[in-house]
Amino acid sequence: MNVHVARSVDEACALLADNPEAQVLAGGTDFMVEVNYRHRSPSAVVAINRVPETSGWSVERNQVEWNGGRGDDTAETIRLGATLTFAEMEDPAFVNLLPALSQAARTVGSPQIRNAGTLGGNLGTASPAGDSLPVLAALDSKVILRSAETSRQVELSDFIVGPKQTTLQPTEIIEAVLVPKVAGHSEFLKVGTRNAMVISVAGLALFARTDIARVCVGLGSVAAVPVRAVAAEDWISPRLDWENMSAPTQAELDTFASLVAQAASPIDDHRGTADYRRHAVGVMAKRALQRAFPGSVPSAH
Numbered sequence: 001m002n003v004h005v006a007r008s009v010d011e012a013c014a015l016l017a018d019n020p021e022a023q024v025l026a027g028g029t030d031f032m033v034e035v036n037y038r039h040r041s042p043s044a045v046v047a048i049n050r051v052p053e054t055s056g057w058s059v060e061r062n063q064v065e066w067n068g069g070r071g072d073d074t075a076e077t078i079r080l081g082a083t084l085t086f087a088e089m090e091d092p093a094f095v096n097l098l099p100a101l102s103q104a105a106r107t108v109g110s111p112q113i114r115n116a117g118t119l120g121g122n123l124g125t126a127s128p129a130g131d132s133l134p135v136l137a138a139l140d141s142k143v144i145l146r147s148a149e150t151s152r153q154v155e156l157s158d159f160i161v162g163p164k165q166t167t168l169q170p171t172e173i174i175e176a177v178l179v180p181k182v183a184g185h186s187e188f189l190k191v192g193t194r195n196a197m198v199i200s201v202a203g204l205a206l207f208a209r210t211d212i213a214r215v216c217v218g219l220g221s222v223a224a225v226p227v228r229a230v231a232a233e234d235w236i237s238p239r240l241d242w243e244n245m246s247a248p249t250q251a252e253l254d255t256f257a258s259l260v261a262q263a264a265s266p267i268d269d270h271r272g273t274a275d276y277r278r279h280a281v282g283v284m285a286k287r288a289l290q291r292a293f294p295g296s297v298p299s300a301h
């Protein structure tokens with residue numbers, strides 16, 4: 001196997017253009033498992049973990065047209081490099097910037113996996129159980145793809161189109177992911193068969209966005225692709241007390257939970273049943289909303 005080590009995005013793209021059989025290698029935590037099990041036998045790889053432009057994160061002020069009407073020049077965008085590792089997402093500055101993604105990162109595998117595994121690799125694998133994906137879905141993320149000839153920006157929903165299926169072309173790399181910088185409380189919750197080193201049975205990210213008075217919900221492991229619970233968001237957002245963040249009523253919590261569960265289209269598999277997954281996302285939705293709106297529950301009358 002020929003290993004090409006790229007030192008820039010341009011070099012990585014040129015290597016892929018010159019070696020059409022080559023495959024992109026980031027942290028290798030999914031890739032090398034597939035090689036070891038002989039599910040994959042690449043004749044060449046382009047390693048991108050030493051490319052400076054795809055590392056780390058930055059906050060940019062630009063003209064990205066975010067849903068929610070924030071496409072003005074004061075809206076800020078967080079640029080997440082494709083080779084940003086899960087361990088780097090535990091940095092206190094990152095925790096303050098994007099706490100839900102940091103929470104998701106902390107649940108990934110072991111310290112060794114978090115040191116090597118990257119955001120771009122989570123997207124490249126596109127497993128329904130990828131822990132970053134509910135967060136990226138809730139924020140309407142955009143994926144920046146580069147090849148030697150082109151640079152394109154695609155919505156997450158146009159990038160992941162099935163279980164482990166993406167619209168990435170063989171000569172393209174994922175360069176970065178863009179998300180809006182949002183205000184308000186956020187949560188990532190995950191249910192697994194044990195507390196650590198666990199692949200998600202169901203995952204949920206919730207943003208209580210005070211900048212646009214909207215709750216945004218992303219779900220993982222409960223459909224072939226990451227899901228946005230739009231009907232649940234539309235129903236609960238105008239009913240919430242955004243000024244005082246006072247607690248929703250029990251009836252509101254129950255309806256919200258039921259609408260979030262309806263957004264899921266899970267399957268039965270060795271990790272859990274479809275019924276359990278639907279129940280789990282409902283419970284997580286309720287719990288996350290209660291944490292975001294923590295005031296005391298008004299008494300029924």
Ligand SMILES: Cc1cc2nc3c(=O)[nH]c(=O)nc-3n(C[C@H](O)[C@H](O)[C@H](O)COP(=O)(O)OP(=O)(O)OC[C@H]3O[C@@H](n4cnc5c(N)ncnc54)[C@H](O)[C@@H]3O)c2cc1C
Binds near residue numbers: 023026027028129130
């Ligand atoms: C023991 C173990 C535990 C795990 N636990 C979890 C977990 O709890 N949660 C979870 O979500 N995942 C988990 N994983 C899966 C894995 O760690 C993640 O999916 C990780 O994000 C993969 O990133 P990577 O950099 O290692 O990708 P790689 O293995 O290098 O690549 C994965 C795929 O993406 C492609 N790719 C990578 N980067 C790019 C890019 N920039 N452009 C184009 N294509 C690219 C590769 O070609 C490959 O197809 C676990 C894996 C192991 C082995």
